[in-house]
Structure formats: structure tokens, C-alpha cells
Amino acid sequence: MSISPEQAQAYWKENLRIIVTYLAVWFVVSYGCGILFVDQLDAIQFFGFPLGFWFGQQGSIFVFVILIWMYVASMNKLDEKYDVHE
Amino acid sequence: MSLDLLTYLFIGGSFALYIGIAIWARAGSTKEFYVAGGGVPPIANGMATAADWMSAASFISLAGLISFVGRDGSAYLMGWTGGYVLLALLLAPYLRKFGKFTVPDFVGDRYGSNLARTIAVVCTIVISFTYVAGQMRGVGIVFSRYLHVDINTGVIVGMAIVFFYAVLGGMKGITYTQVAQYCVLILAFTVPAFFLSAQITGHFLPQFGLGATLESGQSVLATLDQLSVDLGFAQYTAGKKSTIDIFFLTIALMCGTAGLPHVIVRFFTVPRVKDARTTGGYALIFIALLYTAVPGVAGFGRVNLIQEINGPQNAGTEYAEMPSWFKNWENAGLLGWNDRNGDGKVQYAAGAAFDGKKGKPAFTEERGEHGQRIASNAKADASFDSAKQPFANEVYVDRDIMVLANPEIANLPAWVIALVAAGAVAAALSTAAGLLLVISTAISHDLMKKTINPNITDKQELMYARLAAIVAICIAGYFGINPPGFVAQVVALAFGIACASVFPTLMLGIFYKRMNTQGAIAGMLVGLISTVGYMWYFVFGGGNSADYFMGISPGGFGTVGMILHFIVAVVVANMTPPPSEEMQQIVEDLRIPRGAGTAHAH
Incomplete structure (x- = not known):
């Protein structure tokens, strides 16, 4: 373990920021679009779906997949930056 | 070739494959037995995680559930996929770095307490057993049908194969x-979904098909809304449950998914921390292939079911003319017809055709x-609300048959039907x-090795x-043969416990350095007891739904238990x-991340 405690702190902080950012998107898409504002969004038609219904049953799942892969990429970059990758 | 022969061929062939792989991949050490030696490539691990996760409930029941409840089913679709975001971002990489075999192992070592470990073992075993009983039942249904x-x-x-x-x-x-x-x-689920979608909408992908426009000029969903309302059901794309209830249910399902021991343990089998994150990504892709097809299958199935039963005139079909699938499922006990108005026609609308719980x-x-088969609880009167629907409902349809019966209802080729049967068995067995592995590890490693001797x-x-593992298989088989009448409620309990006690204790162990033994034990106990108590009171204790705390149904209460856990x-x-x-x-x-090594026992 060659990383200094300060470096480890900085790494952890950036790591938390990445997590919070992606979880914010995760929350907005599923709980926001799929549940809280679903009735308002349903007024909009989207490829034959009411938009809120689409987010609840399809869209949120697509976004989840994209989110995880973006997180993987961000973390791999962060690991390289702090030289903590394996 | 006949359907029977094809089904034997598909199921028999898949069994031969599984046994062949089992012989090739025998385990020689505890490390191979618990975490496959810690050297599984992420893409294979992603597939294994997806198969591990997608049970008979995902394969057989989910589309059926959505078919009957419409939009409120979103809670399950989002809950059972969104949990993977939590897993990949919040738990998997760190648990992998910690380098243990099991969830109780992490809890016991992080909090330095065998009491904490034992609570985690109890949670693990309860969650896994409630889950496994349903799987064995699923295998039984497919075989009998x-x-x-x-x-x-x-x-x-099924027991013999898993054994x-x-x-x-x-x-x-x-x-x-x-x-x-x-x-x-995945083949067994998507192939019939492609057929159905193409047949009804002309689009191969059910993800697009559900939004497509039909010959009538209406979209599939609009048609579904129309059909539902005409027959006295609620609109398909409208929600029936309160927003707060759906909100809490979705959180409970997501955090519950992230806290399921048999899913978490899959992340211990990869060589590096990086691979644990990637596994989450692959797993969710493989899961999403099925989950995004589910709403389509549910919608098309619903349209087909209504139109096949009520006929083109929407007036019902003579029983004698009902297609063979109707009679087959009636013989299996999962469909029923009660000719309430005595016209000899099968008619499907809102309301129960039989007395008693769930009709x-x-x-x-x-x-x-x-x-037709006679039931002792057939409703005697033929009353119905003529302002809402054209006739009284005469049909009972078990939700669970939708995926299995779909290919027959749509008249798909026999090999598709055989494939679906093999797929359902694969989902249940995997x-x-x-689950059995998690149970056996919890007993041999966490109880025997770490606590007792x-x-x-x-x-x-x-x-x-x-x-x-042998004892666990026998108990699971016993529950499969003598299913407790409350399987569905118990599955909600499994998610509630995972959400209220496993997930928060792992989170705190990673993200809150100050968390100590006392806090962890108090939190787990509060989460566990409050959630189990609430569910027990409302499911078995005769509690009235009017008394729900803030209108939250038992399925969503795990979220409240989780909040209490964090605070306490x-x-x-x-x-x-x-x-x-x-x-x-x-x-x-x-x-x-650096220096994870492979999973070890310390």
C-alpha cells in the first residue's frame, strides 16, 4: 500500500462525489419520473407510451444500465489517477 | 413431433447439460465451494448473477402480475433492477475488497462480534428459505403441466438435479x-416475446411493440385501456395504489435486492475490485434483457387473453369451442369457469366468479x-354492475399462468412452448x-467454523x-410438496428483512467508520423486529388495512424499518x-481497491 493517508482521503472524497452524482440521476429517473411525477408526465405521449408509464416500466431500466457502466468508467479513471488500480 | 416429446427433449437435454457441467466443475476446497476459487471472469459472473437473481418469480410470475395490475407493477420492475445500481455503487466493490466468503462473515468481522454474526446468519437463513420454497413449487408446476x-x-x-x-x-x-x-x-423468455410482439404489432422487439399502433389505429396501450374499462377493470396505464405506498414499496424492493445474501455473494467470486463493479454492469444488462421485455409480454398477453375468451364480438365464447389451452390449464387447477348466467358461454370481466379469498x-x-370442472365455492348469483360491464365475470385466471400459457394462447409452434417450459425450470433451479449454497455456507462457515468450533x-x-446443503434441499423439497399457503406474503417478508436489516448494516459498516458493535446490533434488531412485527400483525394478526402506518402496506414497510435501523x-x-x-x-x-487478493478466510 503506497498511498498516503491524505491521498486516500482525497480519493475517498472524489469517490463519494461520483456516487452521489450517479445516485441523484438514479433517484430522479425512478422515483421522480416513474412515481412522483408520473401523472404529469403521462400527459405526454412518447412512441405510443404515456411518458410516465414508459419511465416506470422501461426507461428507468435502460438508464440504470447506462448508469452502472458510466460509474465503472468513472471509477476506473479515478483508480488510475490515484494509482490505486490493480 | 408432439409437444410432449419436444418438452421431454428440451428439459432432458438441458438437465444433461447441467449435470455435465457439474461433473466438469467439481469443488475440491472450501474456497472453490464458497466462492468458486475467486477467479470467475466478470462476464460469466454477470450471467451467473442474472440467472441467480431471476427466479421462478421473475420468469413466471412477474409478467402475470403486471398483466393484471398494469401500471402499479412498475414498482417491481424498477425495484428489482434499480437495486443493482445500489449494489454496484454502494456495496459490491467494498465487500469484495474486504475479502470474505459470506455476508455474516463481513458483519461478524467488521463489528467484531459473534452476536452480530449470528443475527446476520438468522437473517440470511430466513431470507433464503422463504425464497427457495417458491422455486421448488415452480419446478413442480411446470412438470405437472x-x-x-x-x-x-x-x-x-428438481431436488435431485440441484442436489x-x-x-x-x-x-x-x-x-x-x-x-x-x-x-x-433468456432464450425461453425472449423468443416467445418476439413471436407475440410480431404477431400483434408487426414489431419484433416487445420493447417497441408495446408502444406500436394496431390495425385499428389505436396503440396497444390505448387498446388495453379501452378493453379494461369496457369490462369494468381499472385503466391499464393508471395507478391504483397511493403514491406514498408505491414509493415505499419501490425503496423496499431496491434496498432488499441489494441486501439479498445470495446475490451479494456472487460479487465475492471475481478476482479484483474492478471486476466486482463490472459484474454489476454485466448482470444488469443480462437482467434488463428480460425485464424490459416483461411489460410487452404482460400487455400482449392481456390483450390475447381477453380477446380469446370474450371472442371477436366481445360477448363470450361457447365452452365447447374454447381452445385446448383453456381446458389444459383448467385441468391443472389454475383456470376455472363458473357459468353464472347459464348461457354456456365463457365470459371474462371484472369481479370474482368464485367465493372466498381471491376468488x-x-x-x-x-x-x-x-x-367443465365444478368448484364447491362457485358464486350462485349472477349480479353485476351493468353500468360498468356487459356481463358478470365467470372466469378465474391464476396470474402465474400468463407466461406459460401465452405461447399456447397465441398459437405459437410446439417447440416454443417446450422451450418456455425448459426456461421456467432453468430459472427456478438456478x-x-x-440460495441453497448460501444456506449451507451460513451454517458450515459462519456457524460451525466461526462461532461453534x-x-x-x-x-x-x-x-x-x-x-x-443436503439438509437444506430436503427442507426446501418439503416446502415444495407441502407449500405453506402464504408463499407470496413470505417473499415480501424476505425483501423486508433484507432491506431493514442486511442492507443498512452493510452500508454503515462501509460508509460510517464510527459505527461500532453496539450500534450495529441495536440497529439490526430494531430493523428486523419492527419489520417482521408489522408484517406479522397485518398479514397474519388480522390487522386492518385502514390502520396502515401512513398508508404503507406491509410490502413497503421494510423501508420504514431501514430508516429506524439507521437512526437507532x-x-x-x-x-x-x-x-x-x-x-x-x-x-x-x-x-x-488495490491489494484485494482473492477472497480469503483470514
Whole structure:
């Protein structure tokens, strides 16, 4: 373990920021679009779906997949930056 | 070739494949048995995770559920996929770095307490057993319907197969069989979905098909809304549950998913922290292939079901002219017809056709004048609300038959039907095997080795693991043959416990360095007791739904239990001494990916 405690702190902080950012998107898409504002969004038609219904049953799942892969990429970059990758 | 022969061929062929893989991947050490030696490539692990996760409930029940409840089913679709975001971002990389075999192992070592470990073992075993009972039942249903054997024989055959590769191969055998099972189950789900979608909408992908426009000029969903309302049902795309209830249910399902021990353990099988994150990504892709097809299958199935039963004039169909699928499922006891208005026609609309809970028919051995099965609880009167629907409902449809019956209802080729049967069995067996492994590990590793007798050798521990797996299979089989009448409620309980006690304690262990033994134990107990107590009171204790706390149904209460867990744990931890320097250093360490090594026992 060659990383200094300060470096480890900085790494952890950036790591938390990445997590919070992606979880914010995760929350907005599923709980926001799929549940809280679903009735308002349903007024909009989207490829034959009411938009809120689409987010609840399809869209949120697509976004989840994209989110995880973006997180993987961000973390791999962060690991390289702090030289903590394996 | 006849359907029977094809089904035997598909199921028999898949079984031969699983057994072949099990023999090839036998486990020699505890490490191979518990975490497949820690060297599984992420893409294979992603497939195995997906197969592990997608149980008989996902394969058989989910589309049926959505078919009948419409938009409110979103909670399950989002909950059971969104949990993977939590897993990949919040738990998997750190748990992998910590480098243990099991969830109780992490809890016991992080909090330095065998009491904490034992609570986690109890949670693990309760969650896994409630889950596994449903899987064995699923195998039994498929066998009885397609292979015309007794449900009990079906359960025993299923037990024998799982016994073979779980007991011999451990995690190594299970992982590679699950890869094969994933391939079988995803083909079995998507191929009929393509057929259905193409048949109804002209689009091959059900993800697009559900939004497509039909010949009538209406979209599929608009047609569904229309059909539903005409028959007195609620609109398909409108929600019936309150927003707060759906909100809490979705959180409980997501955090519950992230806290399921048999899913978490899959992340211990990869070589590096990086691979644990990637596994989450692959797993969700493979899961999403099925989950995004589910709403389409549910919608098309619903349209087909209504139109096939009520006929083109929407006036019902003579029983004598009903297609063979109707009678087959009636014989299997999952469909029922009660000719309430005596016109000899089968008519489907809102309302129950049979008395009693959920309107499920209690069939006798007798047959009626048209050859239909007679139930002792058939509703005698033919009253209905003529302002809302054209006729009284005469049909009982078990939600669980939708996926299995869909290909028959749509008249798809026999090989598709045989494939669906093999897929349903694969889904049930892969999940059952993963769960049994978690149960046996919890007993041999966390109870025997870590709590009761630390001096046993690797060989002895492996023997205990196999013994525990054998006992667990027998108990699971017993529940499959004598299913408790409350399987559905108990599954909600499994998610509630995972959400209220496992998930928060793992989160705190990673993200809150100050969390100590006392706080963790208090938190787990509060989460566990409040959730189980609430569910018990409202499901078995005769509690009235008017008394729900803030209108939250038992399924969503795990979220409240989780919030209580967080609060109590943090308060108690701050009133008691902080964890040792050494432990705080270990927590610092698990946050940095480098140097994970492979999973080890310390």
C-alpha cells in the first residue's frame, strides 16, 4: 500500500462525489419520473407510451444500465489517477 | 413431433447439460465451494448473477402480475433492477475488497462480534428459505403441466438435479451451470416475446411493440385501456395504489435486492475490485434483457387473453369451442369457469366468479354439463354492475399462468412452448441452487467454523457445507410438496428483512467508520423486529388495512424499518465507545481497491 493517508482521503472524497452524482440521476429517473411525477408526465405521449408509464416500466431500466457502466468508467479513471488500480 | 416429446427433449437435454457441467466443475476446497476459487471472469459472473437473481418469480410470475395490475407493477420492475445500481455503487466493490466468503462473515468481522454474526446468519437463513420454497413449487408446476407427472414427482426430480450440482460442485459448479441456465432462460423468455410482439404489432422487439399502433389505429396501450374499462377493470396505464405506498414499496424492493445474501455473494467470486463493479454492469444488462421485455409480454398477453375468451364480438365464447389451452390449464387447477348466467358461454370481466379469498375455485372431482370442472365455492348469483360491464365475470385466471400459457394462447409452434417450459425450470433451479449454497455456507462457515468450533479443518468444513446443503434441499423439497399457503406474503417478508436489516448494516459498516458493535446490533434488531412485527400483525394478526402506518402496506414497510435501523444504530454508536483504531484502519483500507487478493478466510 503506497498511498498516503491524505491521498486516500482525497480519493475517498472524489469517490463519494461520483456516487452521489450517479445516485441523484438514479433517484430522479425512478422515483421522480416513474412515481412522483408520473401523472404529469403521462400527459405526454412518447412512441405510443404515456411518458410516465414508459419511465416506470422501461426507461428507468435502460438508464440504470447506462448508469452502472458510466460509474465503472468513472471509477476506473479515478483508480488510475490515484494509482490505486490493480 | 408432439409437444410432449419436444418438452421431454428440451428439459432432458438441458438437465444433461447441467449435470455435465457439474461433473466438469467439481469443488475440491472450501474456497472453490464458497466462492468458486475467486477467479470467475466478470462476464460469466454477470450471467451467473442474472440467472441467480431471476427466479421462478421473475420468469413466471412477474409478467402475470403486471398483466393484471398494469401500471402499479412498475414498482417491481424498477425495484428489482434499480437495486443493482445500489449494489454496484454502494456495496459490491467494498465487500469484495474486504475479502470474505459470506455476508455474516463481513458483519461478524467488521463489528467484531459473534452476536452480530449470528443475527446476520438468522437473517440470511430466513431470507433464503422463504425464497427457495417458491422455486421448488415452480419446478413442480411446470412438470405437472407439461410432463403430466404429479407435482410431487416434479419437486423430487428438481431436488435431485440441484442436489447433484450444488452439493458436488459448490459455488464453482453452480456458477458455470448458472451461465448455461441463463442462456436457456433468456432464450425461453425472449423468443416467445418476439413471436407475440410480431404477431400483434408487426414489431419484433416487445420493447417497441408495446408502444406500436394496431390495425385499428389505436396503440396497444390505448387498446388495453379501452378493453379494461369496457369490462369494468381499472385503466391499464393508471395507478391504483397511493403514491406514498408505491414509493415505499419501490425503496423496499431496491434496498432488499441489494441486501439479498445470495446475490451479494456472487460479487465475492471475481478476482479484483474492478471486476466486482463490472459484474454489476454485466448482470444488469443480462437482467434488463428480460425485464424490459416483461411489460410487452404482460400487455400482449392481456390483450390475447381477453380477446380469446370474450371472442371477436366481445360477448363470450361457447365452452365447447374454447381452445385446448383453456381446458389444459383448467385441468391443472389454475383456470376455472363458473357459468353464472347459464348461457354456456365463457365470459371474462371484472369481479370474482368464485367465493372466498381471491376468488380461487375449490375444485371437486365432478364435471358440469359442458364438461367443465365444478368448484364447491362457485358464486350462485349472477349480479353485476351493468353500468360498468356487459356481463358478470365467470372466469378465474391464476396470474402465474400468463407466461406459460401465452405461447399456447397465441398459437405459437410446439417447440416454443417446450422451450418456455425448459426456461421456467432453468430459472427456478438456478435460483434454488444459489440460495441453497448460501444456506449451507451460513451454517458450515459462519456457524460451525466461526462461532461453534474454530478448530475444524478445511476438509471437515467442506463436509459440513455438503451436509448442510443436503439438509437444506430436503427442507426446501418439503416446502415444495407441502407449500405453506402464504408463499407470496413470505417473499415480501424476505425483501423486508433484507432491506431493514442486511442492507443498512452493510452500508454503515462501509460508509460510517464510527459505527461500532453496539450500534450495529441495536440497529439490526430494531430493523428486523419492527419489520417482521408489522408484517406479522397485518398479514397474519388480522390487522386492518385502514390502520396502515401512513398508508404503507406491509410490502413497503421494510423501508420504514431501514430508516429506524439507521437512526437507532447511529444514536447508539455515538453513545458508546468508538471501534478500535485497528478496525477503523481496516475500514479505511476497504475503501481503496488495490491489494484485494482473492477472497480469503483470514
